[in-house]
Amino acid sequence: MDHTKVDNLIEQIRNSCLIKNVSGIKYLSVIFRRMDTDFDKRLSYQELDEGLKTFGLEIVKDDLMMLFDAFDKNKDNQIDFLELVAKLRPPMTKRRVELINQAFDCLDANKDGILNIDDLKIVYSTNAKQHPKFISGEWTEEQVLRNFLDSIDTPGNPDGKVTREEFMNYYAGVSSTVDDDSYFDLMMRACYGLPNRGS
CATH class of the missing domain: 1.10.238.10 (EF-hand)
Structure with missing residues:
Protein backbone atom coordinates (compact mmCIF):
# COMPACT_ATOMS: atom_id res chain seq x y z
CA MET A 1 0.00 0.00 0.00
CA ARG A 89 -8.99 16.54 11.75
CA PRO A 90 -6.21 19.02 11.10
CA PRO A 91 -3.24 18.08 13.27
CA MET A 92 -3.33 19.92 16.57
CA THR A 93 -0.74 20.23 19.29
CA LYS A 94 -1.34 18.32 22.49
CA ARG A 95 -1.84 21.67 24.23
CA ARG A 96 -4.68 22.66 21.85
CA VAL A 97 -6.43 19.31 22.35
CA GLU A 98 -6.14 19.74 26.13
CA LEU A 99 -7.63 23.25 25.93
CA ILE A 100 -10.57 22.04 23.83
CA ASN A 101 -11.21 19.21 26.30
CA GLN A 102 -10.98 21.67 29.23
CA ALA A 103 -13.51 23.94 27.53
CA PHE A 104 -15.88 21.02 26.96
CA ASP A 105 -15.52 19.89 30.59
CA CYS A 106 -16.18 23.45 31.74
CA LEU A 107 -19.43 23.63 29.72
CA ASP A 108 -20.61 20.11 30.60
CA ALA A 109 -22.21 21.13 33.91
CA ASN A 110 -23.93 17.79 34.62
CA LYS A 111 -20.91 15.76 33.41
CA ASP A 112 -22.93 13.47 31.12
CA GLY A 113 -20.62 13.94 28.11
CA ILE A 114 -23.17 15.95 26.11
CA LEU A 115 -23.63 19.72 25.97
CA ASN A 116 -27.21 20.99 25.90
CA ILE A 117 -29.09 24.17 26.72
CA ASP A 118 -29.40 23.25 30.42
CA ASP A 119 -25.61 22.96 30.75
CA LEU A 120 -25.18 26.36 29.13
CA LYS A 121 -27.76 28.00 31.40
CA ILE A 122 -25.60 26.99 34.36
CA VAL A 123 -22.13 27.84 33.08
CA TYR A 124 -22.50 30.22 30.13
CA SER A 125 -25.28 32.53 31.27
CA THR A 126 -22.98 35.48 32.03
CA ASN A 127 -21.56 35.36 28.49
CA ALA A 128 -25.06 35.19 27.03
CA LYS A 129 -26.06 38.37 28.85
CA GLN A 130 -23.16 40.21 27.18
CA HIS A 131 -24.34 39.31 23.68
CA PRO A 132 -25.39 42.42 21.67
CA LYS A 133 -28.77 40.90 20.75
CA PHE A 134 -29.52 40.16 24.43
CA ILE A 135 -28.47 43.67 25.47
CA SER A 136 -30.68 45.22 22.76
CA GLY A 137 -33.63 43.07 23.85
CA GLU A 138 -33.84 41.39 20.44
CA TRP A 139 -33.09 37.92 21.87
CA THR A 140 -33.79 36.23 25.20
CA GLU A 141 -31.00 34.54 27.13
CA GLU A 142 -32.28 31.17 25.89
CA GLN A 143 -32.13 32.34 22.25
CA VAL A 144 -28.53 33.49 22.71
CA LEU A 145 -27.56 30.17 24.29
CA ARG A 146 -29.40 28.22 21.59
CA ASN A 147 -27.61 30.21 18.88
CA PHE A 148 -24.26 29.43 20.50
CA LEU A 149 -25.08 25.71 20.78
CA ASP A 150 -26.36 25.57 17.17
CA SER A 151 -23.11 27.13 15.91
CA ILE A 152 -21.20 24.14 17.29
CA ASP A 153 -23.91 21.56 16.54
CA THR A 154 -24.59 19.83 13.23
CA PRO A 155 -24.62 22.40 10.40
CA GLY A 156 -28.09 22.62 8.87
CA ASN A 157 -29.59 20.08 11.28
CA PRO A 158 -28.87 20.95 14.91
CA ASP A 159 -30.39 18.61 17.50
CA GLY A 160 -29.57 20.69 20.59
CA LYS A 161 -26.92 18.24 21.77
CA VAL A 162 -23.18 18.47 21.23
CA THR A 163 -20.91 15.52 22.01
CA ARG A 164 -17.24 15.83 22.91
CA GLU A 165 -16.39 14.48 19.45
CA GLU A 166 -18.53 17.14 17.72
CA PHE A 167 -16.98 19.84 19.91
CA MET A 168 -13.48 18.58 19.05
CA ASN A 169 -14.30 18.42 15.33
CA TYR A 170 -15.64 21.98 15.41
CA TYR A 171 -12.57 23.35 17.19
CA ALA A 172 -10.22 21.36 14.95
CA GLY A 173 -11.69 23.47 12.14
CA VAL A 174 -11.26 26.67 14.16
CA SER A 175 -7.72 25.63 15.09
CA SER A 176 -6.82 25.26 11.42
CA THR A 177 -7.50 29.00 10.96
CA VAL A 178 -5.27 30.08 13.89
CA ASP A 179 -1.53 29.72 13.29
CA ASP A 180 -0.29 31.00 16.62
CA ASP A 181 -0.57 28.61 19.61
CA SER A 182 -0.47 31.49 22.10
CA TYR A 183 -3.37 33.22 20.37
CA PHE A 184 -5.42 29.99 20.28
CA ASP A 185 -4.68 29.53 23.99
CA LEU A 186 -5.74 33.10 24.78
CA MET A 187 -8.88 32.83 22.65
CA MET A 188 -10.06 29.59 24.32
CA ARG A 189 -9.34 30.87 27.84
CA ALA A 190 -11.14 34.16 27.19
CA CYS A 191 -14.13 32.48 25.55
CA TYR A 192 -14.66 29.83 28.23
CA GLY A 193 -13.18 31.46 31.33
CA LEU A 194 -10.51 28.78 31.67
CA PRO A 195 -7.85 29.42 34.31
CA ASN A 196 -4.47 30.64 33.09
CA ARG A 197 -1.69 28.09 32.88
CA GLY A 198 -0.12 27.59 36.27
CA SER A 199 -3.17 29.02 38.08
Whole structure:
Protein backbone atom coordinates (compact mmCIF):
# COMPACT_ATOMS: atom_id res chain seq x y z
CA MET A 1 0.00 0.00 0.00
CA ASP A 2 1.23 3.48 -0.89
CA HIS A 3 1.07 5.29 2.48
CA THR A 4 2.10 8.60 0.92
CA LYS A 5 -0.84 8.40 -1.49
CA VAL A 6 -3.21 7.57 1.38
CA ASP A 7 -1.89 10.55 3.37
CA ASN A 8 -2.34 12.79 0.32
CA LEU A 9 -5.90 11.56 -0.13
CA ILE A 10 -6.69 12.25 3.54
CA GLU A 11 -5.19 15.72 3.13
CA GLN A 12 -7.37 16.28 0.02
CA ILE A 13 -10.55 15.26 1.88
CA ARG A 14 -9.54 17.35 4.92
CA ASN A 15 -8.99 20.43 2.74
CA SER A 16 -12.35 19.91 1.02
CA CYS A 17 -14.01 19.78 4.44
CA LEU A 18 -12.25 22.92 5.67
CA ILE A 19 -13.06 24.85 2.48
CA LYS A 20 -16.78 24.39 3.22
CA ASN A 21 -16.39 25.97 6.70
CA VAL A 22 -14.89 25.25 10.12
CA SER A 23 -17.69 22.74 10.73
CA GLY A 24 -17.01 20.75 7.55
CA ILE A 25 -15.34 17.78 9.25
CA LYS A 26 -18.10 17.62 11.84
CA TYR A 27 -20.72 17.69 9.07
CA LEU A 28 -19.03 14.78 7.25
CA SER A 29 -19.02 12.87 10.55
CA VAL A 30 -22.76 13.50 10.89
CA ILE A 31 -23.38 12.14 7.38
CA PHE A 32 -21.50 8.96 8.29
CA ARG A 33 -23.35 8.71 11.61
CA ARG A 34 -26.72 8.91 9.85
CA MET A 35 -25.71 6.07 7.56
CA ASP A 36 -24.72 3.94 10.55
CA THR A 37 -28.20 2.51 11.05
CA ASP A 38 -27.06 -0.29 13.38
CA PHE A 39 -24.97 2.15 15.50
CA ASP A 40 -21.78 0.06 15.31
CA LYS A 41 -19.74 3.09 14.10
CA ARG A 42 -18.67 1.11 11.04
CA LEU A 43 -19.19 1.65 7.32
CA SER A 44 -18.94 -0.53 4.22
CA TYR A 45 -17.13 0.63 1.08
CA GLN A 46 -20.47 1.56 -0.52
CA GLU A 47 -21.50 3.58 2.53
CA LEU A 48 -18.17 5.43 2.56
CA ASP A 49 -18.55 6.23 -1.14
CA GLU A 50 -22.17 7.33 -0.70
CA GLY A 51 -21.32 9.44 2.37
CA LEU A 52 -18.53 11.28 0.58
CA LYS A 53 -20.77 11.91 -2.44
CA THR A 54 -23.53 13.23 -0.15
CA PHE A 55 -20.95 15.60 1.27
CA GLY A 56 -20.06 16.66 -2.27
CA LEU A 57 -16.80 14.76 -2.78
CA GLU A 58 -16.22 12.52 -5.76
CA ILE A 59 -13.15 10.31 -5.34
CA VAL A 60 -11.77 8.07 -8.09
CA LYS A 61 -12.72 4.44 -7.40
CA ASP A 62 -9.10 3.19 -7.14
CA ASP A 63 -8.21 5.95 -4.67
CA LEU A 64 -11.30 5.34 -2.59
CA MET A 65 -10.60 1.60 -2.49
CA MET A 66 -7.03 2.32 -1.35
CA LEU A 67 -8.33 4.63 1.39
CA PHE A 68 -10.89 2.05 2.48
CA ASP A 69 -8.26 -0.71 2.59
CA ALA A 70 -5.98 1.49 4.71
CA PHE A 71 -8.71 1.79 7.36
CA ASP A 72 -10.04 -1.78 7.06
CA LYS A 73 -7.59 -3.00 9.71
CA ASN A 74 -9.06 -6.46 10.32
CA LYS A 75 -10.08 -6.98 6.67
CA ASP A 76 -13.78 -7.51 7.38
CA ASN A 77 -14.92 -5.05 4.68
CA GLN A 78 -15.91 -2.49 7.32
CA ILE A 79 -14.10 0.61 8.58
CA ASP A 80 -14.41 2.54 11.84
CA PHE A 81 -15.63 5.93 10.60
CA LEU A 82 -14.69 7.65 13.89
CA GLU A 83 -11.09 6.63 13.25
CA LEU A 84 -11.31 8.09 9.74
CA VAL A 85 -12.86 11.35 11.00
CA ALA A 86 -10.19 11.64 13.71
CA LYS A 87 -7.55 11.28 10.98
CA LEU A 88 -9.25 14.02 8.94
CA ARG A 89 -8.99 16.54 11.75
CA PRO A 90 -6.21 19.02 11.10
CA PRO A 91 -3.24 18.08 13.27
CA MET A 92 -3.33 19.92 16.57
CA THR A 93 -0.74 20.23 19.29
CA LYS A 94 -1.34 18.32 22.49
CA ARG A 95 -1.84 21.67 24.23
CA ARG A 96 -4.68 22.66 21.85
CA VAL A 97 -6.43 19.31 22.35
CA GLU A 98 -6.14 19.74 26.13
CA LEU A 99 -7.63 23.25 25.93
CA ILE A 100 -10.57 22.04 23.83
CA ASN A 101 -11.21 19.21 26.30
CA GLN A 102 -10.98 21.67 29.23
CA ALA A 103 -13.51 23.94 27.53
CA PHE A 104 -15.88 21.02 26.96
CA ASP A 105 -15.52 19.89 30.59
CA CYS A 106 -16.18 23.45 31.74
CA LEU A 107 -19.43 23.63 29.72
CA ASP A 108 -20.61 20.11 30.60
CA ALA A 109 -22.21 21.13 33.91
CA ASN A 110 -23.93 17.79 34.62
CA LYS A 111 -20.91 15.76 33.41
CA ASP A 112 -22.93 13.47 31.12
CA GLY A 113 -20.62 13.94 28.11
CA ILE A 114 -23.17 15.95 26.11
CA LEU A 115 -23.63 19.72 25.97
CA ASN A 116 -27.21 20.99 25.90
CA ILE A 117 -29.09 24.17 26.72
CA ASP A 118 -29.40 23.25 30.42
CA ASP A 119 -25.61 22.96 30.75
CA LEU A 120 -25.18 26.36 29.13
CA LYS A 121 -27.76 28.00 31.40
CA ILE A 122 -25.60 26.99 34.36
CA VAL A 123 -22.13 27.84 33.08
CA TYR A 124 -22.50 30.22 30.13
CA SER A 125 -25.28 32.53 31.27
CA THR A 126 -22.98 35.48 32.03
CA ASN A 127 -21.56 35.36 28.49
CA ALA A 128 -25.06 35.19 27.03
CA LYS A 129 -26.06 38.37 28.85
CA GLN A 130 -23.16 40.21 27.18
CA HIS A 131 -24.34 39.31 23.68
CA PRO A 132 -25.39 42.42 21.67
CA LYS A 133 -28.77 40.90 20.75
CA PHE A 134 -29.52 40.16 24.43
CA ILE A 135 -28.47 43.67 25.47
CA SER A 136 -30.68 45.22 22.76
CA GLY A 137 -33.63 43.07 23.85
CA GLU A 138 -33.84 41.39 20.44
CA TRP A 139 -33.09 37.92 21.87
CA THR A 140 -33.79 36.23 25.20
CA GLU A 141 -31.00 34.54 27.13
CA GLU A 142 -32.28 31.17 25.89
CA GLN A 143 -32.13 32.34 22.25
CA VAL A 144 -28.53 33.49 22.71
CA LEU A 145 -27.56 30.17 24.29
CA ARG A 146 -29.40 28.22 21.59
CA ASN A 147 -27.61 30.21 18.88
CA PHE A 148 -24.26 29.43 20.50
CA LEU A 149 -25.08 25.71 20.78
CA ASP A 150 -26.36 25.57 17.17
CA SER A 151 -23.11 27.13 15.91
CA ILE A 152 -21.20 24.14 17.29
CA ASP A 153 -23.91 21.56 16.54
CA THR A 154 -24.59 19.83 13.23
CA PRO A 155 -24.62 22.40 10.40
CA GLY A 156 -28.09 22.62 8.87
CA ASN A 157 -29.59 20.08 11.28
CA PRO A 158 -28.87 20.95 14.91
CA ASP A 159 -30.39 18.61 17.50
CA GLY A 160 -29.57 20.69 20.59
CA LYS A 161 -26.92 18.24 21.77
CA VAL A 162 -23.18 18.47 21.23
CA THR A 163 -20.91 15.52 22.01
CA ARG A 164 -17.24 15.83 22.91
CA GLU A 165 -16.39 14.48 19.45
CA GLU A 166 -18.53 17.14 17.72
CA PHE A 167 -16.98 19.84 19.91
CA MET A 168 -13.48 18.58 19.05
CA ASN A 169 -14.30 18.42 15.33
CA TYR A 170 -15.64 21.98 15.41
CA TYR A 171 -12.57 23.35 17.19
CA ALA A 172 -10.22 21.36 14.95
CA GLY A 173 -11.69 23.47 12.14
CA VAL A 174 -11.26 26.67 14.16
CA SER A 175 -7.72 25.63 15.09
CA SER A 176 -6.82 25.26 11.42
CA THR A 177 -7.50 29.00 10.96
CA VAL A 178 -5.27 30.08 13.89
CA ASP A 179 -1.53 29.72 13.29
CA ASP A 180 -0.29 31.00 16.62
CA ASP A 181 -0.57 28.61 19.61
CA SER A 182 -0.47 31.49 22.10
CA TYR A 183 -3.37 33.22 20.37
CA PHE A 184 -5.42 29.99 20.28
CA ASP A 185 -4.68 29.53 23.99
CA LEU A 186 -5.74 33.10 24.78
CA MET A 187 -8.88 32.83 22.65
CA MET A 188 -10.06 29.59 24.32
CA ARG A 189 -9.34 30.87 27.84
CA ALA A 190 -11.14 34.16 27.19
CA CYS A 191 -14.13 32.48 25.55
CA TYR A 192 -14.66 29.83 28.23
CA GLY A 193 -13.18 31.46 31.33
CA LEU A 194 -10.51 28.78 31.67
CA PRO A 195 -7.85 29.42 34.31
CA ASN A 196 -4.47 30.64 33.09
CA ARG A 197 -1.69 28.09 32.88
CA GLY A 198 -0.12 27.59 36.27
CA SER A 199 -3.17 29.02 38.08
